[in-house]
Amino acid sequence: MKLRNKIALVTGASKGIGKGIAIRYAQEGATVVLGSRSMDLLSAIAEEIRGAGGQALALSLNVRKLESVQQVVDETVEQYGRLDIMVNNAGISMAHPSEDLSPEDWARAVETDLFGVFYGCQAAARQMIKQSEGGCIINITSVYGIVAAPMRAAYCASKAGANMLTKVLAIEWADKNIRVNAIAPGYIRTELVQGVIDKGMLPVGAIERRTPQRRIGEVEDILGAAVYLASNEASFVTGSILTIDGGWTAYGYL
Numbered sequence: 661m662k663l664r665n666k667i668a669l670v671t672g673a674s675k676g677i678g679k680g681i682a683i684r685y686a687q688e689g690a691t692v693v694l695g696s697r698s699m700d701l702l703s704a705i706a707e708e709i710r711g712a713g714g715q716a717l718a719l720s721l722n723v724r725k726l727e728s729v730q731q732v733v734d735e736t737v738e739q740y741g742r743l744d745i746m747v748n749n750a751g752i753s754m755a756h757p758s759e760d761l762s763p764e765d766w767a768r769a770v771e772t773d774l775f776g777v778f779y780g781c782q783a784a785a786r787q788m789i790k791q792s793e794g795g796c797i798i799n800i801t802s803v804y805g806i807v808a809a810p811m812r813a814a815y816c817a818s819k820a821g822a823n824m825l826t827k828v829l830a831i832e833w834a835d836k837n838i839r840v841n842a843i844a845p846g847y848i849r850t851e852l853v854q855g856v857i858d859k860g861m862l863p864v865g866a867i868e869r870r871t872p873q874r875r876i877g878e879v880e881d882i883l884g885a886a887v888y889l890a891s892n893e894a895s896f897v898t899g900s901i902l903t904i905d906g907g908w909t910a911y912g913y914l
């Protein structure tokens with residue numbers, strides 16, 4: 661159990677990667693606070709964790725709203741006395757021709773994928789600064805914050821911003837004993853991605869051919885890194901952007 665007695669907050673924990681991280685953290689001994697907008701799904705996952713002998717609490721959260729993020733951090737501290745691990749995972753993807761992208765859609769993506777990450781980092785750090793033992797923040801960004809994809813201006817710009825935010829905050833808060841790292845996944849087979857594949861809307865064959873390891877990732881592929889970065893084994897790791905993409909971003913050949 662690598663996260664025994666740690667208090668972790670995972671945003672966007674109702675589905676996909678966030679759900680996977682929350683369940684794995686609980687298996688590693690952490691008390692997990694799950695935040696998301698869909699309370700039905702979230703409560704069922706918290707119940708599942710408790711049923712397996714873990715500790716979990718579900719809280720309603722909208723990462724686009726600073727007050728909502730602050731409130732969830734405050735409630736976590738009220739319940740458990742501190743916050744050791746903050747995973748800013750909530751995010752939305754968006755693919756639209758840039759010349760037609762509406763200000764509303766642009767704002768929705770940037771407010772979720774960049775502002776929401778900053779709000780999460782800031783609210784968590786304010787608490788971690790008060791704790792002598794500091795804490796650790798993990799931002800789930802994307803390979804599309806490193807390399808470009810068409811029709812994803814808002815998503816790519818937000819994720820690139822979140823990657824740089826990770827580095828800035830890591831160096832700024834290093835002397836406060838707060839580590840800040842990012843995991844940048846490539847294509848990961850969540851329920852949502854599988855649904856898009858099933859509808860024939862994602863060229864999975866082409867993506868697999870473009871990936872040196874010739875497959876898309878599974879949620880499981882992210883979990884070991886999420887545990888490692890949150891654990892004391894990563895005590896000298898900060899400001900890192902860890903790509904988990906089967907070699908996608910490294911590839912620059914034919």
Ligand SMILES: NC(=O)c1ccc[n+]([C@@H]2O[C@H](COP(=O)([O-])OP(=O)(O)OC[C@H]3O[C@@H](n4cnc5c(N)ncnc54)[C@H](O)[C@@H]3O)[C@@H](O)[C@H]2O)c1
Nearest residue numbers: 672673674675676677722723749750751802845846847848
């Ligand atoms: N799945 C992939 O292929 C992939 C690839 C690269 C990066 N990512 C990133 O990983 C993260 C998780 O993605 P996923 O594939 O699991 O997505 P998902 O759609 O399955 O889950 C996203 C979660 O975020 C929550 N969420 C969205 N907007 C929110 C808001 N305003 N406030 C609170 N919660 C909100 C959703 O309710 C859900 O719980 C995202 O940041 C995404 O950009 C995913």
